[in-house]
Every structure is written in structure tokens, then in C-alpha cells.
Amino acid sequence: MGSTTDSSVSYYLYQPSHVLPAVFAAVVGISMLLHVFQNLFWRVTFFVTWGGILFTTGWILRCISSYHPGNMNLYIAQSVFIYLAPPVYSAAAYNLVGRLMNYVPMHAVLNPNRVLIFFVYVGAAVESITVAGAAKNAAAGSDLSQYKSGGILIAAGLILQAVVECLVVAIVVTFHVRAARAGPVPRNVKTVCFTLYGTSTFVLLRCIFRAVEAFEMFQNIGCSENCGPILSNEWYLYAFELGPMLIFTYWLNLLHPGRYLPREKCRYLDMDKSTERHGPGWIDNRSSWATIVDPLDLEGMRKGQPSHDTYWLRPEEFPVCQDGSFADGTASNKKSGSRSRRYRGVNSKGAEV
Template sequence: MFFNPLFSIQSSNQGDIMGPNTPEDSLYLYNPSHILPAVFAALVGISLLLHIYQNTRYRFWRVTFFICWGGTLFTAGWILRCISSYHPSNKDIFIAQTFMIYVGPPVYSAAAYNIVGRLMHYVPMHAVLNPNRVLTFFVYVGAAVEGITAAGAAKNAAAGNDLSEYKTGGALIAAGLVLQAVAELVVVAIVAAVHRRCARAGRVPPNVRMVCFTLYGTSTLVLLRCICRAIEAFDMFGNLGCRENCGPILGNEWFLYAFELGPMLVFTYWMNMLHPGRYLPSQKERYLCPDGCTERLGPGWLDRRSSWETFVDPFDFKGMLSGVDSHDKYWLRPEEWLICEDGSFAKGSASNARSVPQEKENISLNGEV
């Protein structure tokens, strides 16, 4: 039968050929590890539970819901891989674990897109595009990545003897990886632009700096994962149908854990350690005044263009060319909006948490009272 090597990652201590106890009809090139998938499923699952707790505590579900959804898919994928290791000839379980492991990371990324939008709601004077369209545009991009990747993974895992289906699946997966990599580069560029504008204004509040560096780091991890998966895809197409000596990438299990699981595991724990709900308000109408410390409740981003215009031209190139902004600069009229009396996220004296007394939250991000 034609062998699908995409997920045929072999343990480094098992050599380049199938182990003696591997069934001839196994979908793996090796005796798959039983322990590693279980251990990492537990680690991803623990991070998922921590995200659920933090999203509830900080009332940040609308922004970081996708971290929990991605964590659910990713955890399920590694659980299914553990089950598949005991039933290496079961095609249905093999397809399911392939699908879940591949679609989890793009969902994780969707949470970062939402955080970028919330960051620009918080500092609207430095926004490079309509913050509401960041949410819409990148979620659509994420949905496209998800759909393309899911279709490719399903076709690839179910290809069996059909070489054309296998190639089609691999091409879809590669397209999804490229699209996600481009999206991450755009995210980094947007965050860098907001960061630079804050710096030029002479004020980069500690919470804004923390969110920016978190997004730089998590996007870099996703890019690393995309690059490594792309290299794997090229190696895969150079070794179609192989059963032995399939190359160092396809023939070593640790590549899967180091370059697929590793970056995303760091991603999810990083988001737990520096949860954006600690640094940004849960209300998108709450914004930071140009003085860099006062926060007010404004009307939210108001764009005078129609919805389709903001979607087609999220960066407002038409307004740039005409010299007329399409949005309302409400932050220039601070007297119209109420000052937030519960503190300031920029000073570290405000919190989204319901259960934490205000006096305990009145601590700056640098640890100073």
C-alpha cells in the first residue's frame, strides 16, 4: 500500500526502519511512543484549564476564547495520538489525530489576532487600522487557514494508495502554512507600528509594552512552527512512498515534538504567564488618554464608512490619499468622556478580576506600590 509519511515520525532510538513489533499494515513507520503523547496531552490540558480559569477570572472570554478552543482541539489531538499508538492500523483514529494536531495551532493564532484588536482599542490614537476590522479580517483569515489545513490534513491522512489525493492534501497543507505565516508577519508589522507610534509619542506604558513583546514572541513561535512544517512538507514530497530511510525529518520522532508541539506548548504557557486580561481592559470602549496614564470610557472606534468599505480597505488607504480620516478622533475630546475611577491599567492599578480586592491590585507592573 502507499504510505503516508507526513505524520510518520520515528523515534530517534528506533533506527531508520520499522520496529520488529510493528504490524505490516501499520500507518506508522515505527512503533509509536505510548508515553510521550500522553505526557504532552496532559501538559496541554493543564494549560487549557489554566486558560479557562484566567478567562473567567479576568472576564476576557470575548478576546481569548480561541486559546481555549485551540487548546481543546490540540489536547484532543494528542489524546487521539496516544490511542492511535496502541492501534497503529486503525485508519479512523489516525485521521482524527492528524486532523486535530494540525488544526489546533491556527486556532491558537486567532486569539493573538483578537488581542491585537483589543490593543488598538486601548490606544486608538496609535491604531494603524480600524480595530474592529482587525478582529473581522484576521478571524476570516484564520478561518481560511483552518479550512484549508483541515481539508489538506484529512485528504492526506485518508489518501491510502491514491497518490493524487495525497499530493492534493499536501498542497493544501502547504498553502495553509504559507497563508498563516503571511498572517503572522502582518500581525508583527501591525504590533510594531503601534509600538513605534507609542514610542514616538514619548509614552509606552508598561502594560502596552508587555502586550507588544508577548505578541512578538507568540507570533515568532507560530512562524517557527510554520517554517518547520514547510520544510517537512518539502522533505515529504522528496520521499513519497518510502518505508525505510526516509530522511532525518520524517525518520525521527523528536522533530514532531520539537517543532510542532514545542512552539505551541511554549505559546500557550506564555499566554498563561502573561495573560492579556491582566494588562488590557475587558471593555473595548475603555481607552488610554494621550497623557499615557488616564483612562476613560469613550464611544469605541467610530468609522464613518460602510462595513464593506472598512473590510475591503481596513487600512483606510482612501483616507490617507485624500488626507481626510474616515474615523472619529474621539480621544481629542476628553471632556466628553467619563474618567475610569477604578484605576488605570497603564499604572497597574486597575483589574478585570471580580474577586481581587482593589487595594491588592493597586500595584504597578514594576512591582511598586
């Protein structure tokens, strides 16, 4: 099994479907194209588009590989792309958490502008570990040590991603509870929170499936047939790898965050939970390195003196957005007009801005 192409062997432990990968490549591709179109107006979900490109590529390669099951390069490529896409999809949720906390800064759990940076770096580590493991595992052939080391890397990447998803959920729950304690939560904020709960749940479901699959691999190292239900049946892959990610991406098509949150990070919801103002954005008085090392501002919490500017307590300094409110469902990112026109209002000195 060491050759790149061998017509007498198959790297699959079952007869792979020729039709299903092609069908689902088209289904994933349709969602990806919808995100491309939606982001022309709403943006926010660039990472879903990028993840869709990777996932579509993976299923196209799997379709080609199904006709050449003994081609090692094709088998490795389809494995890597399919493994690679879910962590990229997850980055869209990380970006959404930051946008949500920029919109309602008074309930932010950590620096909104560091959320994406922090989680993307962690996500990059997850991707690197997972891809390395998938490549080693797919290319192992009869080399049991390489097969085992690849499985260990995959398991480590899955555990790390599961931990990250749990952390994201914990941040959103904390934010949601803080907002609820301050009074009724606006509908758009609730929609985004429940979207994040749902998408994270599906990513966790996929992680659990892959973890069980990895455990089965360890139990059947060197096996060539009847290697356990997951390894010996292709439908598990479609049900628990493809299925959750399809729901993830179409969920964001149907309930696109751009319908519920403003494109501009500086636009925030006032304390009355209806008026929206154009503020200065999140201002952290610490150095950039300090915000990365301590995104939760644990030092400020310990001293009882948060390091960020509480600009939302000075609403008279910032102009009211005149194009409606996302909280009331009267604003849209599709509306035209310059920023100066959108945010025209009166500041604390009575001057028009």
C-alpha cells in the first residue's frame, strides 16, 4: 500500500459512493454561493464562505477519489479538506461573538476586538494539528506507528476544538445572562445568541463523532475489514460530519447575522435597548499585547477598575443613528447612503454631526 496509485487496493474500508459526494458537493456549494451573495450586503460571515469553499472542494475530491480508491494522493487530499473545513466554519461564530459584544458593549465579557484574534489563533492551531493528523493517518498504509501518531494528532485537535466551542458557549451564556438581568433582551440580540448556541452545538456534535471514530481507529489498528461500525460504514460520515456542517451553514443562510447586527463595529445599542448610536468603538486603555494576553481583563477585575472606556454611560456625546434600529427591526445593512448621512445627529455641545 506504499505506492501512490494501486488498482489492486483501496484506502476505503467500504465501497465508497460515487453519487453522494457529488450531490453533497453541490448542496454545500449552493450554500457557499448564497453566502457570497449575502456578504455583498451584510458581510460578517466571510469565514463561512471560506469554509464552504474548502468543504465543497473536499467532497469534489472525494467523488473523484471514489473512482480511484487506490490513489493515495486523492485519498489524502479529500480527507484533509473535509477535516479542514469545520474549524474554519467555527471562525464565523467567533467573529459573530465579537460583533455581538461590539453592538451591546455594556454586557461584553471580554474585549470584542480581541475575540476573533484570540479564537482564530486557537482555530489555526486546531486546523494545523487536525490536518497533520489526517494526512499522516491517510498516508499510513501498513505503517502502524504512523497510523497511530496520526490518530493521536486528530484526537488532540478534536479535543482542543471541543474545548474552544465550550468556551464560546460559556461566553455567550454569560453575555446573555448579563443582558437579561438588565431587562428584556432585544429580539435581534436573542436571535444571534440562539444562533450561536445552535451552531456551536452542531460543531460539538461533529467533534464527538470524530472522537468516537478516532477511538475506534485505535481499537482496530491494522484492521482491513469489519473494523467497527463507523469505520466500515460510509453513512456515519454523511450523518455526523456532513450533516451538522450542512445545518450550520444553511442556518446562517436563513438567519444571516447581517440581518440582525449592523455592519459598522462602532454602532452600538443604547441603554434604552432601542436607540442606536455611533460611538467610538471599544477603547481599551491597555497595550495591544496586554489585551491579547489578558482578553478578559482579569487584572482590572481584581482591582475593581476595568481598563476599558465605558462610553455607553455618556450617550449625550454620541449621535443617534437616523436610519432606524436593528433592535426594532427598522434598520438594514442594505440601505444606501453615506456614513455622515446615516449617523447625523446632535452631540453634547449642540453641534450637528
